[in-house]
Amino acid sequence: MSAAIDDAPPIPGPDRSPRKPKLVLPPGSCDCHAHVFGPMARFPYSTPRSYTPPDSPLAEYLAMHDTLGVQRGVLVQPSVYGTDNDAMMEALHAHPDRLRGVAVVEPTISEAELKALHEGGVRGVRVNVLFKGGVPISAASPLAERIAPYGWHVQFLIDVSNHPTLDEELAGFPTPVVIDHMGHCDVAKTATDPGFAALLRLLDGGRCWVKLSGPYRITARPAVPFDDVTQVARTLVARRPDRMVWGTDWPHPSIKTDMPNDGDLVEMLADWVPDAATRQRILVDNPAALYDFPPLNK
Numbered sequence: 082m083s084a085a086i087d088d089a090p091p092i093p094g095p096d097r098s099p100r101k102p103k104l105v106l107p108p109g110s111c112d113c114h115a116h117v118f119g120p121m122a123r124f125p126y127s128t129p130r131s132y133t134p135p136d137s138p139l140a141e142y143l144a145m146h147d148t149l150g151v152q153r154g155v156l157v158q159p160s161v162y163g164t165d166n167d168a169m170m171e172a173l174h175a176h177p178d179r180l181r182g183v184a185v186v187e188p189t190i191s192e193a194e195l196k197a198l199h200e201g202g203v204r205g206v207r208v209n210v211l212f213k214g215g216v217p218i219s220a221a222s223p224l225a226e227r228i229a230p231y232g233w234h235v236q237f238l239i240d241v242s243n244h245p246t247l248d249e250e251l252a253g254f255p256t257p258v259v260i261d262h263m264g265h266c267d268v269a270k271t272a273t274d275p276g277f278a279a280l281l282r283l284l285d286g287g288r289c290w291v292k293l294s295g296p297y298r299i300t301a302r303p304a305v306p307f308d309d310v311t312q313v314a315r316t317l318v319a320r321r322p323d324r325m326v327w328g329t330d331w332p333h334p335s336i337k338t339d340m341p342n343d344g345d346l347v348e349m350l351a352d353w354v355p356d357a358a359t360r361q362r363i364l365v366d367n368p369a370a371l372y373d374f375p376p377l378n379k
Contacts, residue, residue, distance in 0.1 A: 090133065106150040222254065298330075311349075350364075
């Protein structure tokens, strides 16, 4: 059960001095997973919630991108806002060519509201099935049917180790699916885990995408470079490089490791994806297609 508002523990903010990475990113590179928080005075958090983040506003997020060499971003609705997407939508409206969004909505959302979200830059909805006893995958199917005409996808926050037949569970799903944080499976399990194997089979079908993000959510290491995640990332990339996207997960909410510097997270890409042409596909071409960004020269 989530904590009540007065008890929701504070969490640290990001490293607010991002370092410029040695790895030069190609033009049009996209950070496909991040959040904006606050200002809390204007966008108060929902009650109940499980944590209380410090303000990490849009201007700081975009400044971090400028340092890293990132030109595009995808904002994902965080749990602390529930289904109130206002903070994210304000950011999308301010930068319609630079940003896209993934919303959290009620199944009863009206058609007019869906249309407004689409016109504002939303291209998917997020469903949290990470915790056992939570929302089953099947519950997302009716919502997927409603958003399919907009060309959206359903993004799942899920630990694939809890779903050894994931490919069968999502067979015939009404929309493409996106899997957060490399499947959220503990790195020690991935070589033999049936759920991770099912994720690889799901990728083979061509309607699943995976975010190369959140290495600190699956690592056994306490701090960067989270080198035990390298083989997991390489396995996913080798399987379907045309279905991989990358994200910072800024401002890294509710993590158990030391807070990483975003410049270090970019450097990890050189190990995860050593081939420059494949990095171009993952950082530029794939997100442009998945999130419906305008042409770079528009």
